[in-house]
Amino acid sequence: MDRRTILKLGAAVATLPAGLARPAIAQGGPVLRLGVLNDQSGLYADLTGQGSVVATRMAIEDFKVAEKGIRVEVIAADHQNKPDVGSNIARQWFDRDGVDVILDVPTSSVALAVSSVTKERDKVFLNSGAATADLTGPACTPNTIHWSYDTWMLANGTGKTMVAAGGRTWYFITADYAFGHALERDTMAKVREGGGQVLGSVRTPFPGTTDFSSFLMQAQASRAQVIGLANAGGDTINSIKQAAEFGLTRRGTKIAALLFQVTDVHALGLQTAQGLNLTESFYWDLNDGTRAFTERFHPQFRGIRPTQIHAGCYSSTLHYLKAVEAMGGVEAAKRSGAATVARMKEIKTSDPLFGEGEVRADGRKIHPVYLFEVKKPEESKGPWDYYKLVRTIPANEAFRPIAEGGCPLVRS
Template identity: 65%
Template sequence: MSQFHRRALLGGAAATAAFGALPAHVARAQAANTVKIGILNDQSGLYRDVNGPGSVACVRQAIQDSGVAARGVNVEVVVGDHQNRPDVGSTITRQWIDRDNVDVILDVPTSSVALAVNTIVRERNKIFLNSSAATSDLTGAQCSPNTIHWTYDTYMLAKSTGGAMVRAGGDTWFFITADYAFGHALERDTSGFVRAAGGRVLGQVRTPFPGTTDFSSFLVQAQSSRAKVIGLANAGGDTINSIKQAAEFGVTRRGTKLAALLMFISDVHSLGLETAQGLVCTESFYWDLNDRTRAFTQRVLPSMPGGLRPGMGQAGCYSAIMHYLKTVAEMGVPAARASGVDTVNRMKAQPTNDDAMGEGTIRPDGRRMQPVYLFEVKTPAESRGAWDYYKLLQTTPAAEAFRPVGEGNCALVRS
């Protein structure tokens, strides 16, 4: 168990002790009207900036903005670091549910961890609100009546970014792929779009996950293939290091294009516009997209670590908890806690709407639907100031952005 997770559990124990100091009837009333949210993500590794403490800040902002306290709903939050390891994530999830009465597991970047959590939550009839694991299998063969997939997935990323690169003439590809469930799914889905458009995949190389910061040999293999596009089927620190080293080797100066298939605004910030300019990426949230996203960002910014602007995974946590707490307030805490499936069904039955992610719906397979945005990273001369990084190339309507519901092989749809 990580030191961070132990601190989270100690915090939960302190909260329980505080209840004990109250009169018994007051403590029982508070407990009966309390829901517990477990934020499970990478607090210390290569996904820290894209999730980590920023997701926690966004969840706490959602609790405040939801107004549920005025309706008698108490909310407790515990936080765990899964270290990008399925065994650690599984252990924390079981302890939270079996010992600490956690009702909702949230966020969970790293698809291999998310798939493990998905199974445990279904067994225990709790709720999994996935914001940051990308594998489209969560609404496909591994779909669950207890899970909702918010924010983005590999099919959407492949269709938007991959499709745009092919249309721009990138008809031969070589993939540098993180060797776990997310990377495999992103390579698989992007390869499908490349081939469907008449392109070819010339090869791929799998990179250790986690475990490498040196991508030089992988970039050499990619260049040797003479592919027009090098597809980066990775994320976070791996994406940053791949792009930095590609720039050092002059990869793009030789005419090869880089496709950052999953890139976050914190990645662009780490790279700097001089290095990241011209890259194309797909997001379902951008802090400067409209008046509502700017208002949300202004509220949460004082709590964001290091002055970072929220990225789409963190904004997805806000959106998911806003919708969950609205549902809990309508159902009543005892009913919402009694059955994860019933609560998820209630969440699916009504539209979502919040300042971070706007309006949306949730399909029977658990896919949360909303428009998707293709951005190009600005040049230093185009940027008007701090964090002004993106220019919008196109907006894809929700119905076109995600995999058709009948094509995912989800048992919830077949039944």
């Protein structure tokens, strides 16, 4: 790393907004320390960012840790979407700051690096931000759980649906890092499985790409019926905006926003986003439980409604604390991250955001997911009322079958 990156790493916690800096070590017994590691200032900041800290703290509050004699602290840092920065913060947290659990970690290349460090230090990694399904496949570890969504789920939902609806030929615009590669791979498999054809793909530099015009022109030149966007956050927003400006959708080309979340719709506006299909594991207006959570959440996060990533931080924290209690308390949980994750796999999951579920042997959290369509402007009843539910995908169909993932933890 260069000198500037090292200085940023050293200041990662100190420069956080008020309320997120590292607290003094609590007195009076062992303390669980949870570190929220994500993008606090870049293109994924609304999807994750401080909202993930808010959601984590809400779970701790709802578990009533003080009444149960469990002491918990939360810290946070910005990994800048760089694997070297993320892995070095993880080492610092584990080795110097006594962190027991790392949460969130969007950007799959960073998450894969953090997962490896977590295994080395025998701590716990509760991923809800990164998408690559490799975290429960060939890169699975006994210390990592993958919570909210993954690339196989997205491909199985949005990709498979668009092929069945007549999108037979595809061209991919893909963010050139682990997440984009995995999403392209998994969606290509679903396209071909459905009898479709992939005409080509182009890789876009990550991060830093804002002009997607040349990539969109290459996709248009292929005459593909569907342009598959294997990117996320600000990259997806810019891709869709520029596709609309070039009139691609008016000419009959379909846009497959393979990872598209409610904050992206909000940034685009319904006029541009209307009609797009997307697959998510959580929507703020889905039921009474999600609405009640949102009413508490959004005043603490600039009025932004929670994403499936924020929901995953809440749900995974709550389940982790249940495992800590089941193990007999903080001291037992701190001894071994792998043992704590094993206990999390033994206990059925249950919370108001994802409902009933489980954590499989490969670390994949299982729950239903939902195929949505973005509403037309005239269909929306107010701010953030953006989705129409098209179909619920049952938990046993939503994620990759455990036997197909290649996780070395799974016995054949």
